Amino acid sequence: AHSQDWWRNSVTYQIYPRSFQDDDGDGMGDLKGIIRRLPHVADLGVDAIWLSPIFTSPMADMGYDVSDHRDIDPTFGTMADFEALVARAHDLGLKVIIDQVLSHSSDRHPFFTESRASRANPKADWYVWADAKPEGSPPNNWQSIFGGPAWTWDVRRRQYYFHQFLKEQPDLNFHNPEVQDWALDTLRFWLDKGVDGFRLDAVNHYVHDDRLRDNPPDIREKTEPDYKTFEMQYPIHSKNRPENLAFIERVRALTDEYDARTLIGEIGEAHHPIERLHDYTGPGRLHQAYHTALMHKPYGAAFFRDQLKAMFRDGYEGCPNWAFSSHDVPRHVSRWGAHWSDADRFARMTCALLLSIRGSVCLYQGEELGLPQTELTYDELVDPEGKTFFPDNPGRDGCRTPMPWESGAKNAGFSDADSTWLPMKPPQAARAVDTQADDPDSVLSFYKRMLALRTDRDALRDGDMAFLDAPEGVLAYRRGAGTLCVFNLSDAPARWNGAGGTVLLSEGWQAEPGGAQVEPNGFAILAE
Numbered sequence: 206a207h208s209q210d211w212w213r214n215s216v217t218y219q220i221y222p223r224s225f226q227d228d229d230g231d232g233m234g235d236l237k238g239i240i241r242r243l244p245h246v247a248d249l250g251v252d253a254i255w256l257s258p259i260f261t262s263p264m265a266d267m268g269y270d271v272s273d274h275r276d277i278d279p280t281f282g283t284m285a286d287f288e289a290l291v292a293r294a295h296d297l298g299l300k301v302i303i304d305q306v307l308s309h310s311s312d313r314h315p316f317f318t319e320s321r322a323s324r325a326n327p328k329a330d331w332y333v334w335a336d337a338k339p340e341g342s343p344p345n346n347w348q349s350i351f352g353g354p355a356w357t358w359d360v361r362r363r364q365y366y367f368h369q370f371l372k373e374q375p376d377l378n379f380h381n382p383e384v385q386d387w388a389l390d391t392l393r394f395w396l397d398k399g400v401d402g403f404r405l406d407a408v409n410h411y412v413h414d415d416r417l418r419d420n421p422p423d424i425r426e427k428t429e430p431d432y433k434t435f436e437m438q439y440p441i442h443s444k445n446r447p448e449n450l451a452f453i454e455r456v457r458a459l460t461d462e463y464d465a466r467t468l469i470g471e472i473g474e475a476h477h478p479i480e481r482l483h484d485y486t487g488p489g490r491l492h493q494a495y496h497t498a499l500m501h502k503p504y505g506a507a508f509f510r511d512q513l514k515a516m517f518r519d520g521y522e523g524c525p526n527w528a529f530s531s532h533d534v535p536r537h538v539s540r541w542g543a544h545w546s547d548a549d550r551f552a553r554m555t556c557a558l559l560l561s562i563r564g565s566v567c568l569y570q571g572e573e574l575g576l577p578q579t580e581l582t583y584d585e586l587v588d589p590e591g592k593t594f595f596p597d598n599p600g601r602d603g604c605r606t607p608m609p610w611e612s613g614a615k616n617a618g619f620s621d622a623d624s625t626w627l628p629m630k631p632p633q634a635a636r637a638v639d640t641q642a643d644d645p646d647s648v649l650s651f652y653k654r655m656l657a658l659r660t661d662r663d664a665l666r667d668g669d670m671a672f673l674d675a676p677e678g679v680l681a682y683r684r685g686a687g688t689l690c691v692f693n694l695s696d697a698p699a700r701w702n703g704a705g706g707t708v709l710l711s712e713g714w715q716a717e718p719g720g721a722q723v724e725p726n727g728f729a730i731l732a733e
């Protein structure tokens with residue numbers, strides 16, 4: 206499977222390094238800790254790991270604010286630790302994908318220190334600077350994803366600088382060819398270290414409109430008011446610029462100089478139809494498009510069918526990368542909590558669903574344990590998003606709490622420290638790896654079985670996906686020539702009238718003449 210094309214329809218396990226395993230006892234996870242726990246990941250049967258940022262950072266946005274893109278933050282260890290991690294992962298048959306945050310840097314990056322010092326210095330044009338409007342207000346209406354204007358005034362240059370995220374994350378100016386070259390050199394640095402690919406953070410944010418035109422207003426109804434910050438404009442000028450694709454082609458050309466590498470671009474796109482992702486995975490562009498269509502509140506058979514059909518419209522042959530959970534959204538078992546009465550059954554059903562749809566998949570650490578979102582008080586929050594928008598949007602800390610390994614141990618085995626950067630709470634500790642490892646009915650055992658099935662059965666990985674007529678609330682599709690997948694996503698029992706076969710995996714599924722009785726959140730994967 207590990208050919209040039211190993212990445213196609215692959216499964217990647219996302220590690221959030223600060224919360225995976227603490228080795229040095231400071232209450233934060235680190236690279237040595239990850240090395241220690243890698244066998245757990247390899248045992249699952251995934252193809253690759255993706256590490257959220259481990260680079261030098263003041264941690265205003267937990268490492269997504271990088272102050273040296275070519276070094277490791279001491280919180281996580283050293284470059285030697287990183288090299289050891291890559292070697293160990295490769296020994297275990299795991300590819301290594303690292304996050305690359307190129308759209309912006311930390312405001313404490315030496316480039317930005319230089320850039321803000323004056324209007325005439327070698328880095329003056331490396332960030333996006335603009336004069337105030339005559340009345341002193343920002344140059345246009347662009348909004349930050351973390352709230353407020355995307356422009357902050359700098360007293361020395363007497364100009365505004367652009368930041369799509371925090372003011373501590375100034376946007377690099379991708380219209381400047383030197384910036385593009387620097388970004389490519391940074392990627393080359395890590396390719397030469399032997400990483401197998403990149404998760405390109407906020408890849409649709411790189412290029413802004415150089416005429417700084419206002420974004421048009423977003424006139425859609427709010428669909429997810431309870432936890433997600435909503436941008437009340439269509440960001441067609443602040444990001445999503447067509448010019449971006451030319452730079453992505455340069456990134457791909459560089460990557461193609463190396464053997465069997467992959468680019469997963471993160472396109473967090475709530476504002477455009479899902480099929481817009483086709484642009485990003487066109488020839489000579491990204492291998493995989495990671496997006497957030499299935500990572501918000503909307504749920505149900507009709508919703509999934511519409512999203513998947515849209516993605517694969519017009520004979521699309523590209524490779525989307527699907528996920529239900531990540532370090533940015535509430536864990537899916539909690540987010541979709543209105544739709545189940547048995548959390549573990551729901552975790553297993555969504556596992557079978559995610560791993561049977563066409564495309565690549567990213568699993569987020571702890572998902573294989575069926576972890577729920579951690580409830581935190583305001584005082585426990587660290588994420589600036591949560592601290593700004595609490596309580597309507599408590600931010601992202603609840604999915605970033607430490608990984609539970611041994612239920613009875615201090616901090617459930619995550620750390621020896623008396624306090625950890627985010628707390629370990631009882632609901633998570635109770636689902637620790639050791640409580641599930643030997644239980645054949647656990648969520649963890651189910652993930653392993655499902656991953657093994659996906660590995661063994663080519664159709665589940667590489668087969669096309671054809672949707673079948675099904676009763677309301679039921680999602681049914683055929684993968685390849687003879688693998689049938691049926692899910693009851695409703696809260697009522699359903700009757701499946703149609704094809705059957707040999708059950709490969711099922712739950713809440715009672716075969717009957719001419720079909721089956723499917724309980725709420727019941728499902729089956731069948732060989733026809």
Ligand code: TEU
Nearest residue numbers: 266269306350370406407473532533590
């Ligand atoms: O997220 C990019 C992104 O597009 C955001 O909209 C994301 O949904 C955000 O978390 C809002 O809740 C990436 C990273 O995944 C995220 O952790 C970073 O904060 C962000 O980039 C800035 O680098």
